[in-house]
Amino acid sequence: MSNKPHHIAIVMDGNGRWAEAQGKNRTFGHEKGAETVRAITTYCAGHKEIERLTLYAFSTENWKRPKIEVEFLMKLLERYLKNEKTTYLNGNIRFEPIGDLSIFSKSLRKVIDDVQNATQSCNGLTQCLALNYGGRDEIVRAANALHERAQTITVDSLQAILDCPHDVDLLIRTGGDQRLSNFLLWQAAYAELFFTKTLWPEFNADELESIIKKFKTVERRFGGLN
Numbered sequence: 210m211s212n213k214p215h216h217i218a219i220v221m222d223g224n225g226r227w228a229e230a231q232g233k234n235r236t237f238g239h240e241k242g243a244e245t246v247r248a249i250t251t252y253c254a255g256h257k258e259i260e261r262l263t264l265y266a267f268s269t270e271n272w273k274r275p276k277i278e279v280e281f282l283m284k285l286l287e288r289y290l291k292n293e294k295t296t297y298l299n300g301n302i303r304f305e306p307i308g309d310l311s312i313f314s315k316s317l318r319k320v321i322d323d324v325q326n327a328t329q330s331c332n333g334l335t336q337c338l339a340l341n342y343g344g345r346d347e348i349v350r351a352a353n354a355l356h357e358r359a360q361t362i363t364v365d366s367l368q369a370i371l372d373c374p375h376d377v378d379l380l381i382r383t384g385g386d387q388r389l390s391n392f393l394l395w396q397a398a399y400a401e402l403f404f405t406k407t408l409w410p411e412f413n414a415d416e417l418e419s420i421i422k423k424f425k426t427v428e429r430r431f432g433g434l435n
Contacts, residue, residue, distance in 0.1 A: 212429055214421050217253065218263040218377045218393050218400070221246070222384030223408030230408075236281045241410035243289050247296065252414035254300045254334040256421075261335045261375055265392045269309070269343035286340070287317050290324045297324065301333035307372035308342030309350070337373060344394030347372050371395060379424050381417075383409045401427050 221242060228238030246264060253259045267282060290304075297304050304324050313321070321340070351370045355362050368374050377393055377400040385406040389397065403420050405412070 212425055212427070213258045214256075214379045214424055215258065216261040216263070216375050216378050216396075217259055217421075218265070218380045218397065219249070220265045220380075220382040220384075220390060220392055221409040221412075222382060222386060224410060226384065227408040227410045235278060236285075238410055239282060239285055243285060245410055245412055246289070247293065248414060249412070249417060250302065250334070250336050251296070251300065252417060253336075254302050259334060261337060263307070263337040263339060263373060263377070263393065265342070265390070266338045267308075267340050267342070268391060269341055269346050270391065272341075283314065283317060287320050290320050294324050294327060297328045297331065297336070301331045302328065303331040303333070303335045304328045305335055305337045306340050307337055307347070308340040309346060310340060312341055339392065342372070343391045344389070345391060348395055368395065376400075379403065379421070381405065381420060383407050383412050399429070399431050401429065 224238035224242040225235040226238070227241065228235050231237070250262060253262045266286065271282070272279060296302070306321050306325065310318055310321060348367070348371070351367055351372075352362060354370055355366055360366055373393065373396055375396060376398070377396045380389075380393070380397050380400040381403045382388075382390075383405050385404070385408075387404045393400075401424055403424065405416065405420070407416060
């Protein structure tokens, strides 16, 4: 373990509030948020120390939102992935989804599979989108999978079968709230947490770089002493 941001995870909060502050519909904020995803991913792809970027795109709890907003988010996700396929390939970015994808429409699952397969040989940054993802659900599914295989549940065996078996170094939440919201509960066990009041559509590479600089000054002991 080193004090480098090998794996950055972000709770992208504030799209709706940003749009409402502009006197716009919440969907306008999600559109703008997708542009921020592109900008932050591009920055991370050019940062030699960042290997993995995991973004909380749609949680298992987000289905509680109004039906019209959920439907828009599904269409936006499908359009985003189709449009970004070239960006992934040109940037040598590998795309990986985590979460229970079985509930999505056949057309959306096809697009997810297509982009994942097309970028599987990319060996630069891995951009991971958490889709229909919940940390508790991930752990339960992993435990059930080990049980079905008659494998003993240990720290190592459980982590290896998680959707995301990679520990998080730096976890950021935009939008002002200071909670994990069921995101990467296992992987963030020793992550450094940074919270910013900046709403996701206004978050940018300069602020991310500033957070990374602060992260590098933190003494990470992982339960040990100096």
